Amino acid sequence: MSIRTSLKKVLPPISVTEQEALDAGDVWIESSIYQGKPDMQALRDIPQAKLSAEEQAFMDGPVTELLGMIDDFELGNGKHIPQDVLDFLGKNRFFSMIIPKKFGGLEFSPYANSTIVATIAAKSGAIAVTVMVPNSLGPGELLMHYGTNEQQDYWLPRLADGRDIPCFALTSPEAGSDAGAIPDAAIVTKGEYNGEEVLGLRVSWDKRYITLAPIATVLGLAFKVFDPEQLLGDKLELGITCALLPKSHPGVELGNRHDPMGVRFYNGTTRGQDVFIPMDFIIGGQKNIGRGWQMLVSCLGAGRGISLPAMGVATAQTAFKGTVEYSFVREQFGVPIGRFEGIQEKMADIAGKTFLLEAMRVLTTEGLGLGVKPSVVTAIAKYHMTELGRDVMYSAM
Template sequence: MDFSLTKEQEMLKKVAAQFAEAELEPAAEEMDREHVFPVENFKKMVKVGFTGIGVPREYGGVGGGALEKVIAVSEFGKKCMTSASILSIHLIAPQNINKYGTPEQKEKFLPRLTSGGELGAFALTEPNAGSDAGAVKTTAILDKETNEYVLNGTKCFITGGARAGILVVFALTDPKKGLKGMSALIVEKGTPGFTGGKIESKMGIAGSETAELIFEDCRIPASNLLGKEGQGFKIAMQALDGARIGVGAQAIGIAEGALDLAIKYSKERIQFGKPIGTLQGIQWYIADMATRTMAARSLVERAAALEDAGKPYSKESAMCKLFAAENARFVTNLALQIHGGYGYMKDYPLERMYRDAKITEIYEGTSEIHKVVIARAVMG
């Protein structure tokens, strides 16, 4: 198997790394401290083309697929997990509109999400519908007289939800059918009846706004139905498969970033008259961190390659997200330990990275849910 990148992918990796170092890293500490969405940095992401990954050029995108997303998101994650999270989750909306949308929907919405500067969001979770997506209660009932869906309900923990210009929202168009009655709708910010609620104060990725969304008799044109009525659960699950690869990319990015810092510090920190990196205990830490992180990247890239090839990848996306997320926590923990007291201080980035890493085990499906998915896949 050829694990080498193409010339175009190598260039993307180089550009993403340079962008992360020059634009994202300097603002990472302030975003974490002030809980501020990086408006200017997002504009720069748009200008460079990162927000158009996975979307054809005819709609303002830059082409590519899941592997290109992994490359960009993981490079961002090395320097700023908030920014990696924002890009990874933003891309869910344009990629799903590109996959399931009508020509008219693509023409109307994709340029705004790829090169137009609007943030995208994916709204599935509700107060009583987290891991159990089938418990969604939000409804979208068709008013045949006006040919509009009347959307009512509340979503929670939606990344970028209150700030996003275009959202893919999941609701029951036929509540009697349960999951078979779930559909996906494209909802625009500013639609009457759609308001943003509470902005959550979080343990990590503080600059990526996580919001409550409230829909009260919010009227959505029937032309904004994504796919067909009743396809919502299928669309959501397939979208989550891709999103889990994105979270895996975030996880390997932050792990690689923490490993780089640990290696650098272990060479510079002098104790007992020599660098701590000469101590066997530290070397074993570094060896475990490097080996597990390489394994995590291999799992994530394999899942991305399967998605790009159009092959089934649900099991692999769950595996890569599960392993990469647990490894992110493992590596940031050891990197902080290597830094000792300095690692615990906010003057060093490890304290922030340790907090940021935890979310990868929770959003887009908890680690426990992924174990259920994997077990069902391998046991039949």
């Protein structure tokens, strides 16, 4: 009996949501590596990532000014991100790095997006998370790829200039990455909206661990849709669907806050019970009922290769800098501890892994800059770069 046959008897079958995640995205340079024949010429032919003049000016201007505003020690000892910092982020369009210029966004490259997040994260993880979430998988990107023209024209300019702050709610108390297990549900029905009876959905949800939820003004929401009265056809279960709800919509609960290990980025819950929404609230309209998971995993192939990997790089670089500096000023037996072989061994490990992390960050964003969505590469980057960042921090401590 083969190993594969044995494992098939032990492991659960691949779910529909898992299969869709595997099928999403593009194959890139990893193909030749998995075949055991790495195509080094293809690797050398990838254009080197560089900041454009506009991106460099943003780094030298608003990013540098933001770093000067941040006191991470004070932030960690407080409860909230200062309002002047949040206002600065909105005014200078930090939340619009992926939004096209025609909607008022910055439309920066994946490399610039990653560089900006990594630079901020080296000063404050809380501020970096606040910046990275609107520029990752969420309302902005989903609207760009799947929204109707009316939805794009209304929401994207407001997200770009900070008038609206988005969050996206997928995770439920009992389900997160396993989106097929989310209990949040909507029933196709008729209800009243703006004084008229319209076809829509009556949605109930209970979400947690939603970043930016406590300060968000617009909620992206994932839920399953059911049609017991068969108002849309013969199917009873229509699948996972994504919608966009203003915080002001009746029945939407936002504002409660988690405490994520004392780090002061905003993370919290959102709830709603039998909240009626019109079909226009569905991202892309009624035709996109049941396409929610496909939409999410399609966008995820790019976003997960930018934000969390950048945080991993920043963690390692900050730890490397602090460790090297400390090893020169701390003395034992009359010499800096940096001259001890045991310390040098740890610093060499830190230096090597930090170099590896930066190389992986640059290569991954170079691929994304070519327009490909290498879902395998970005999944590897997300896992290994956050894990290596933790490993470097452990060695530094």
